[in-house]
Amino acid sequence: xxxxxxxxxxxxxxxxxxxxxxxxxxxxxxxxxxxxxxxxxxxxxxxxxxxxxxxxxxxxxxxxxxxxxxxxxxxxxxxxxxxxxxxxxxxxxxxxxxxxxxxxxxxxxxxxxxxxx
Amino acid sequence: xxxxxxxxxxxxxxxxxxxxxxxxxxxxxxxxxxxxxxxxxxxxxxxxxxxxxxxxxxxxxxxxxxxxxxxxxxxxxxxxxxxxxxxxxxxxxxxxxxxxxxxxxxxxxxxxxxxxxxxxxxxxxxxxxxxxxxxxxxxxxxxxxxxxxxxxxxxxxxxxxxxxxxxxxxxxxxxxxxxxxxxxxxxxxxxxxxxxxxxxxxxxxxxxxxxxxxxxxxxxxxxxxxxxxxxxxxxxxxxxxxxxxxxxxxxxxxxxxxxxxxxxxxxxxxxxxxxxxxxxxxxxxxxxxxxxxxxxxxxxxxxxxxxxxxxxxxxxxxxxxxxxxxxxxxxxxxxxxxxxxxxxxxxxxxxxxxxxxxxxxxxxxxxxxxxxxxxxxxxxxxxxxxxxxxxxxxxxxxxxxxxxxxxxxxxxxxxxxxxxxxxxxxxxxxxxxxxxxxxxxxxxxxxxxxxxxxxxxxxxxxxxxxxxxxxxxxxxxxxxxxxxxxxxxxxxxxxxxxxxxxxxxxxxxxxxxxxxxxxxxxxxxxxxxxxxxxxxxx
Numbered sequence: 001x002x003x004x005x006x007x008x009x010x011x012x013x014x015x016x017x018x019x020x021x022x023x024x025x026x027x028x029x030x031x032x033x034x035x036x037x038x039x040x041x042x043x044x045x046x047x048x049x050x051x052x053x054x055x056x057x058x059x060x061x062x063x064x065x066x067x068x069x070x071x072x073x074x075x076x077x078x079x080x081x082x083x084x085x086x087x088x089x090x091x092x093x094x095x096x097x098x099x100x101x102x103x104x105x106x107x108x109x110x111x112x113x114x115x116x117x
Numbered sequence: 118x119x120x121x122x123x124x125x126x127x128x129x130x131x132x133x134x135x136x137x138x139x140x141x142x143x144x145x146x147x148x149x150x151x152x153x154x155x156x157x158x159x160x161x162x163x164x165x166x167x168x169x170x171x172x173x174x175x176x177x178x179x180x181x182x183x184x185x186x187x188x189x190x191x192x193x194x195x196x197x198x199x200x201x202x203x204x205x206x207x208x209x210x211x212x213x214x215x216x217x218x219x220x221x222x223x224x225x226x227x228x229x230x231x232x233x234x235x236x237x238x239x240x241x242x243x244x245x246x247x248x249x250x251x252x253x254x255x256x257x258x259x260x261x262x263x264x265x266x267x268x269x270x271x272x273x274x275x276x277x278x279x280x281x282x283x284x285x286x287x288x289x290x291x292x293x294x295x296x297x298x299x300x301x302x303x304x305x306x307x308x309x310x311x312x313x314x315x316x317x318x319x320x321x322x323x324x325x326x327x328x329x330x331x332x333x334x335x336x337x338x339x340x341x342x343x344x345x346x347x348x349x350x351x352x353x354x355x356x357x358x359x360x361x362x363x364x365x366x367x368x369x370x371x372x373x374x375x376x377x378x379x380x381x382x383x384x385x386x387x388x389x390x391x392x393x394x395x396x397x398x399x400x401x402x403x404x405x406x407x408x409x410x411x412x413x414x415x416x417x418x419x420x421x422x423x424x425x426x427x428x429x430x431x432x433x434x435x436x437x438x439x440x441x442x443x444x445x446x447x448x449x450x451x452x453x454x455x456x457x458x459x460x461x462x463x464x465x466x467x468x469x470x471x472x473x474x475x476x477x478x479x480x481x482x483x484x485x486x487x488x489x490x491x492x493x494x495x496x497x498x499x500x501x502x503x504x505x506x507x508x509x510x511x512x513x514x515x516x517x518x519x520x521x522x523x524x525x526x527x528x529x530x531x532x533x534x535x536x537x538x539x540x541x542x543x544x545x546x547x548x549x550x551x552x553x554x555x556x557x558x559x560x561x562x563x564x565x566x567x568x569x570x571x572x573x574x575x576x577x578x579x580x581x582x583x584x585x586x587x588x589x590x591x592x593x594x595x596x597x598x599x600x601x602x603x604x605x606x607x608x609x610x611x612x613x614x615x616x617x618x619x620x621x622x623x624x625x626x627x628x629x630x631x632x633x634x635x636x637x638x639x640x641x642x643x644x645x646x647x648x649x650x651x652x653x654x655x
Binding site: 075082085 | 305
C-alpha cells in the first residue's frame, strides 16, 4: 500500500488539475490547473525511476566495494527537461493573461470571448 | 576532398543539420537584425535555402534507395540494447513530412518579407518562425518518443507566441491563450503516455518500444492518451475549437506554418497507430463485454472510432464554415473539414487491416490520406495567403464589408480561383487526385462514407464560391477604390504554391509513385522501421 501512495498522489494531482481547467472561470486558476497536471506527470516520472533504498545515480559516488541500488537516471533527466519546458509554458501563459487583462479588464473566461462574435 | 566525399559527408550528417540549421539560425537572427532589416530577411531566406539543400540531398537518397536512415547523437559507438540514445530515424514518411514542413516554412518566410514589413519586433518574429520550423522538423524526423514531446513543446511555444504577435489586438491574445491551454494539456498527456510506456518497457525509442509491445491494459491507456492528445493538436472535431480561432487571428504567414504544425501532429497520430502499435493492430483483440465477450481486433475498434470522428469533423467543418463572416476564420473551418479527409483515409486503413498486412482498398485509402496531407497544406495554405493579401491591401477581414476587389487585385483573385478549385477537389488541381483516391477506396468499405465525403467537398466548393463572389466580384466599393495589388513577395509566395498545386494536379501519377507510394509503404511496413534500430545495434 505504502508504495502506491505516490501513484495515488499522481492521479489526484492530474484530476484536480483537469477539474480546475475545465470548471474554473478565472484564467489564473486555469493556469494553476495546468501547472498541477504538469506536477502530477513529473511526480509520475520520478516515481517510476525510484528503487527502494536507491542512492543518487552518480557512478563515482558509489561506495567502493559495494553494489548499492541506484535510482534510474533516465526518468530524472526527463523530469528536468519537462520542468524546464513547464517553466517556459507557464511564463508564456501568465504573460498572455496579463495582456488579456489589459485588453478586457477582466479575468473571467465567460467575458473573454470576442472571437465568438 | 573530392566532390563525392563532400556529398557523402553532407548526406551522413543531413538529418542533424536539417534540425540544427534553423535552430542556430533562429538565435543568430536577433544579432543580424541589429545591423539591418533587409540583411535579416536575406539571412533568414538563406537559412531556409541551406536547410532545403540538406532536405533535398536526404530526400533524393531516401526516395531512390528506399532505405531507413538512423542518426545517433553522442559518439560513433555501436547501438546497444536497450537504446537510450538520442536518435533520429528517417524513413520515407518522415521525409515526406519534412518536405511539407520545408515548403510551408520557406513560402511563409518569403511571404513575410512584404506582409510583415510595417510591423516592429520583426527580429523576434523571425526568431520564432525559425524555432517553430526547427521544432516541426524535429517532430517528423525523430525516432524517440521523448524527443517527439520536446519538439512538440518547442513548436507549440513558438507558434503560440506567433499567434499572439499582434499584441495590440485582444482577439489574437485570446486565440493564443486558447491555443496554449490546449497544447500544454495535450503535450502533458503525451508525456504521461510516454512515461507509462517507459515504466513498462524501460525504453523511449519508438522502434524498441514497438518491438517489445505486449498490448497490456496500460498500453491501451497510453494509446488512448497519445491518439487523443495528438488528435486534439491536429484539430479533430470535439477538440477543434482552438483551430479556427488561432488560424483566423494569427498573421497569414504564421497561419501557413501553423497548417504545417497541425500536420506534424497528425503525423504523430499516423506514427503511433501504424508503427508503435503496428504489431498489435491486427494480432490483438479487445474483448467487448465481460468474460466471454465479443472480440474485436484493435485495428477495427480504433478504425471505427477514427472514421466516426472523421465524418463528424468533415460535416462540422463545412457547416460551421457556411455561417462565418470573417474571411480567415471561415478558411479555418474549411481546414478543419480537410483534416477530416486525412483522418478518414487513416480510419479506413485501420478498419481493413488484416493479419497479413494492408492491401487493396485499405492501402489505397492510406495512400489517399497521406497524399492529402501534402495537398491540404498547399490548398488551405494558398487560401490563407490570399486572405492575408486581401487583409494587407484593405485592412478588412469581414466578408460583409469586402467586395469588388478583382478590379484592383487581378493576380490575387486568380490565385484564389486556383485555391478554390483545389480545395473543392476539382480536376486538374491536386485536391482532385487525393480526394478521388479517398472516395474510391472508402466506397469499398461503405458507400455512405464516400457520399458524406463527396457531399462535404461540394459544400466546400459552395462556401468558397460564395466567398469569391463577396470578396472579389460585385460592385466596386468606394472605400477600396485605391486598393493596390499585393507586393511582389506576397505574389511570389502565392505563385510558388500555385505552381506546385497545378503541377501535382497534372502529374499526380508521378508524385504518387515516387513520393507518396514509398511513404505509405514505409508506414505500413513497421518491421522495417523496427529492424533499422533494433537489429542494427544488436
